[in-house]
Amino acid sequence: MEIIEGGVTAPKGFKAAGVRAGIKATSTKQDMAMVYTEIPAAVAGTFTRNLVKAAPVVYDMRVVEDEKIAQAVVVNTGVANACTGDDGYKNAVEMAELTAEALDINEKQVLVCSTGVIGYKLPMDIIRDGIKQLAGKLSGSNEAAEDAAIAILTTDTHKKETAFKFAVGGKTCYMGGMCKGSGMIHPNMGTMLGFITTDCAVGQSLLQKALRECIEDTFNMVSVDGDTSTNDTVLLLANGMAENALITEENEDYETFKAVLHEMCLYLAKQIAGDGEGATRLFMAKVEGAASLEDARALAKSIITSNLVKCAVYGRDANVGRILCAMGYSGVQFTPEEADVTIISEKGTIKLCENGMYTDFSEDEATEILSPSEITAVVTLKAGDYSATAYGCDLTYDYVKINADYRS
Secondary structure, rough: EEEEEOOOOOOOOOOEEEEEHHHHHOOOOOOOOEEEEEEEEEEEEEEOOOOOOOHHHHHHHHHHHHHHHEEEEEEEEEEEOOOOOHHHHHHHHHHHHHHHHHHOOHHHEEEEEEEOOOOOOHHHHHHHHHHHHHHHHOOOOOHHHHHHHHHOOOOOOOOOOOEEEEEEEEEEEEEEEEEOOOOOOOOOOOOOOOEEEEOEEHHHHHHHHHHHHHOOHHHHHHHOOOOOOOOOEEEEEEEOOOOOOOEEEOOOOHHHHHHHHHHHHHHHHHHHHHHHOOOOOOOEEEEEOOHHHHHHHHHHHHHHHOOOHHHHHHOOOOOHHHHHHHHHHOOOOOOOHHOOOEEEEOOEEEEEEEOOOOOOHHHHHHHHHHOOOEEEEEOOOOOOEEEEEEEEEEOOHHHHHHHHHHOO
């Protein structure tokens, strides 16, 4: 696998566009995006488990389950189209119909995503014009992929995209991805909004299986603020234009594809965690030596979701007691007297706790190690062979400022 320049247009046959339609009148940002494949693609998706689901989530779940193929995705920011009743669902359907008409494709093969403020109805006059603009600007260039990656952002501070080149069955394949997410991030299914494209030929059932499994220890291990969005969606489209033999069983080709997909999901997940609203650093918690995978995951997420731990990370405070405390209320049974905690960054490594007790560490050295933009807390339990890593960020004053003014 090779990392290459680009995003969702890197695979053969995929085009994209991003425009400023004007959904949020006070903003000059691009606010609508489109992804299109020249031929229909197998589609897989994972969606929020929040009981309150946005209209486009309900719509897309039906497309993935019933149609199993898709040819286009249209996305708007600014308005989430959540808690909008029957009108919200009708507007989601209309977005699909308008996109199909503009592209001369089957309306049942169009996916729709929205992100933004909950409770407001979509400004359909603006949306209609935006879809026309997008259809006219579709391109397979890297610049078009970047435009789309920028257009899906809300409170994010930068675009999140990447692309990979890999080989399957003697054929060169490509995978591209983009996502958005900065606040209301605590998924329990997949991601915030994420879009992955590939020209590798994969059967739909295996595509769905690979995505769901890759999600579990990537996007599902991310948390910014503990809030699970109403709109969380990740979509994966595979159009087969690389012309490899269709992957229909869990063979070597499938494992190769799945490994690349996992790296894509991991890259995008870490981008989201590190760009949490107001965040200054990516904070990762790795739990090793756990009695089960479920225990490792629960403990790691308990650490990164603790507001006290997040504040300590922001303040570069080696308050390891907060980490142990967060583990203790996770619901996982473990032996505190056997737990070790080590902090790692590009500045070095320091053990803060051994066998459940503080070590005689240097506070100045610990502060230095806690200073870079990426920090990992490694917890060793000595109870088994399982490990898991969770991805989060620090908690700053700016998080409150951003969310206090979110609708204004």
